[in-house]
Amino acid sequence: MNLTMSLMITSLIILIIPTLSNMHKHYPYYVKTLTQIAFLTSLLPALTFIYSNQDAVTSNWHWITVQTLELSINLKLDYFSMIFTPTALFITWSIMEFSLWYMKPDPNINKFFKYLLIFLTMMLILTTANNLMQLFIGWEGVGIMSFLLIGWWYSRTDANTAALQAIIYNRIGDIGFILAMMWFSTYSNTWNLQQLFILNTDPNLTPLVGLLLAAAGKSAQFGLHPWLPSAMEGPTPVSALLHSSTMVVAGIFLLIRFHPLMENNKTVQTLALCLGALTTLFTAICALTQNDIKKIIAFSTSSQLGLMMVTIGINQPYLAFLHICMHAFFKAMLFMCSGSIIHNLNNEQDIRKMGGLYKTMPLTSTSLTIGNLALTGMPFLTGFYSKDLIIETMNTSYTNAWALTVTLIATSLTAAYSTRIIFLTLLGQPRFLALMNTNENNPYFANPTKRLMVGSIFAGFIISNSIPPTDIPQMTMPPYLKLSTLLITTFGFILALELCLDSLSPNPKSPSPLHNFSTLLGFFPTLAHRMVPHLNLTMSQYTASQTLDLTWLEKTTPKSIAHLQTLAAMNVSNQKGLIKLYFLSFLITITVTTLLVI
């Protein structure tokens, strides 16, 4: 009998305690310390799992039975939740320590920490859920906390708009989730994952498409993606926690949880593959020309989420999960570095106004560089162990050639925009005002950054060598395939470096239409957010202000027919109206014919 179950429940309870206690002066520090303790507590079950490969499921409290559907609190501690929990807790601990420094001047810092804690609890409910109702509670919970945290500075209209956008896009995804829940409760009579997996060996397309839609909404796939860059209106710790490591991977996590169903249905795999490939390329293109450092990192997150969706599309859920864990380390660190830069440059977020931070902020620039290298998949850093495996598996599998090409292009674009960030923020001459006090000596910033830096370098190696083996990785492939990731990344890096160096010389050119496409985010927000309501409202205004009589009695049938006929006649005919001539010719013809016959 081991302590797996008790320790996991203990760590969950440790996280819930601060939400119930009163706020006192050292509340943030208290929350951070409790998160640290919860991380250490949850590390033990994870290590036990790695040692013994033993899953656990618990069914604690029976809530309700609706006819034949029994709902209870069900924790499923398997490979995914046991390894995700310590990772998430480690990241959250580091981010909470970072926000002790970042949000210090904020008067509502206690409430901020409480929100972060509630968010973390919801995320853990989501990952440890064994039935769909509990998952849904966690799902909605992270959505609500995302809304509250994005709109933290609620006096700002942009922040309110962004929070509303997040909720609406998540809601559209929830339609798919509820569709899947309803289908499962109708056809499999359960919301329990074990029973679902046994009963649905040949699943119908409907619930899987619903789950795919839910994942697309939560994980910002193409079509439901604009909320993620807009969510950068929230404070940087929120962006680091929610919108890079934890919440946005909830959608992918859902699909990973359902992998026994997804691996038997080829159609939904193809759908996921194409959706993910489209997302990763589109957001990588958008990231190339953004000027706000947080937006570039947000689009980078979106591109990596597309890559995770692609991994699910080639039927590799374990690789996708590995990428989730690895990606959390360096993405959270990138956001923390950008937070440090923003704070030190007195809330300047435009990279065109940064530069030369290489000498003045060494710790930040080091961690930014390491984070970017890990992101692009530099060999043997963290990102390499998941990203390179994904690309290798994709190259050697029987998959859609378009999706493969697009993913490779997006990988090279990753290197390109990472180079752009490093070049414009760290190198060159400073483009900010000269009297800037840059100070990164605060241990609340330095310690988490150093921790995550060590994690970005070593965690890939440690985790991928410790986890129990799942699928067989591809062992042999031709050398050009093995080196393909490295080659295209290097190509993207060199190309971006050339372009950045070229931009140093004064040679102003007006932006090309492709540049406009990228800067305006592919025209998607313009079309979806602005054009559709505008057309709707214009149409209803015209219909309402012009009376019904006019519309029905004139415009519908009578005048429109006349107008249409006139237009048609004018377009088609080439007569000149010489009626007398036509009639006369008719008469002469008849006369001559009659005379000939008679």
Next chain:
Amino acid sequence: MPPIYINIILAYTASLVGLLMYRSHFMSSLLCLEGMMLSLFVLATILSLNLHFTLSFTLPIILLIFAGCETAVGLALLVMISDIYGLDHVQNLNLLQC
């Protein structure tokens, strides 16, 4: 051929020539169209009565009905032209200025 038929056919031909050759007023061609319809009606009636062709007793009546509809359409067109141009001179019917 009995002279009555020749008479009616001659009336038809006269109306036809009048329809196809007119000077300026559009109304005159419409009137000649009516004349054609009338002569056809009489021809059909006399033929079916003289030949005791019972099954074609309905032909003249149906012909009259359709002639009536056609008159209505023709008059509507005439009114429209007259509305736009003020007169029904046929040299006005220039489609370029419709």
